Amino acid sequence: xxxxxxxxxxxxxxxxxLGRHLTEEHKIKLSQANLGKKRTEETKAKMRQAGIGRRLxxxxxxxxxxxxxxxxLTEEHKAKIGRASLGNKxxxxxxxxHTEEAKAKIRQANLGNKxxxxxxxxHTEEAKAKIGRxxxxxxxxLGHHHTEEAKLKMRLARIGKTLSEEANIKLHEANIGNTxxxxxxxxxxxxxxxxxxxxxxxxxxEYRDSEIRRLRLxxxxxxxxxxxxxxxxxxAKYPEEWKxxxxxxxxxxxxxxxxxxxxxxxxxxxxxxxYWHTQKLKPYRLNEGRVRVYAKYGYKTxxxxxxxLNNIRNVMVKIDKFIARY
Numbered sequence: 001x002x003x004x005x006x007x008x009x010x011x012x013x014x015x016x017x018l019g020r021h022l023t024e025e026h027k028i029k030l031s032q033a034n035l036g037k038k039r040t041e042e043t044k045a046k047m048r049q050a051g052i053g054r055r056l057x058x059x060x061x062x063x064x065x066x067x068x069x070x071x072x073l074t075e076e077h078k079a080k081i082g083r084a085s086l087g088n089k090x091x092x093x094x095x096x097x098h099t100e101e102a103k104a105k106i107r108q109a110n111l112g113n114k115x116x117x118x119x120x121x122x123h124t125e126e127a128k129a130k131i132g133r134x135x136x137x138x139x140x141x142l143g144h145h146h147t148e149e150a151k152l153k154m155r156l157a158r159i160g161k162t163l164s165e166e167a168n169i170k171l172h173e174a175n176i177g178n179t180x181x182x183x184x185x186x187x188x189x190x191x192x193x194x195x196x197x198x199x200x201x202x203x204x205x206e207y208r209d210s211e212i213r214r215l216r217l218x219x220x221x222x223x224x225x226x227x228x229x230x231x232x233x234x235x236a237k238y239p240e241e242w243k244x245x246x247x248x249x250x251x252x253x254x255x256x257x258x259x260x261x262x263x264x265x266x267x268x269x270x271x272x273x274x275y276w277h278t279q280k281l282k283p284y285r286l287n288e289g290r291v292r293v294y295a296k297y298g299y300k301t302x303x304x305x306x307x308x309l310n311n312i313r314n315v316m317v318k319i320d321k322f323i324a325r326y
Contacts, residue, residue, distance in 0.1 A: 151214075209251040216248030216256050226271045226306045227258055233316055234259070234269075238323070242269070253293050257301075266299045267326055269319070274307050300326045 005013070022030070039047075056064075073081075098106070123131070146154070163171070186194070202208050223231055223244045234242040243262045250257055261267040270290060291301045302322040308315050 155218075205253075208254050212251055212254055212256060213248035216246065221247050223258075226273070226309055229309055229312075230259060230269060230271055230304060230315075230319075233312070233319065237316070237320075252297055252299075255290060255293055257294070257299075265326070266297075267323070268294055268299050268301045269322075270301060270303045272303055272305050274305055 202211075223246060227244065227246060231242065231244060241261060241263050242259055244258065245260050246256060246258045248256055250260060257268045258271050259269040291303070294301050300322075302319065304315060304318065308318075
């Protein structure tokens, strides 16, 4: 026999439970009792209906927020969520597509709704101030920086992935008329502001070195052909004594050497392209400028020009003399 509670009884039960907290033991029992249970479609519909228009109080939101602070899912928990989401077209990350009819309904429902996605709604100054206060101290929101390990994982995950032609067309169509999309030109005033901002950031040595490290790793993770040639010569005669650091793994006052001694000796070998390190370009590209900077930190530097690689024997003599001298 199914007992149906009256509205009056529901209200009494709700009142009686206010302020009550379940013990850990009780929570475990409830969790075990619900294992394997699935709600019927009717129950789901009722719960969905009951939640329409319901808004949690600020106090309740704060409690929920505090209860989740510092929590991290275990690998086992993540695996369970992954298994539970298999085949669920509504699960996050699954490529669920609305039907054209559903899209039309959503579009119709959002007409005139200034809060709907895509409508140009602007927060009031008061609302902005509230959002700012809420986000203060929240490390997972704006201003969060990924760790180097996280960046590497994200980079590796994207290797080999290319957008389909269909995806490219959709992106193009989505950006039509968007003045903030690629191709947008900033006015002169904005350019000056951006320039000043970047220059002031670049004065911070830590920021400058981290940016150079990031850029070098993105473009020069492996030695180029001339660098690879020098490394091959070094490893043949001095195995495991030299290593490539042109990927940003060593930054000295914003400069990134090509090859350094791996045995603790402060020796640097730079491989210079004849075009990129000429007098016509900036001083920091010149051999004298780099040698001077490295010397401040106790390094001795040997510069090998790409044009010298036409005579490998002479290059090897030059390297031997450098190593013997220091």
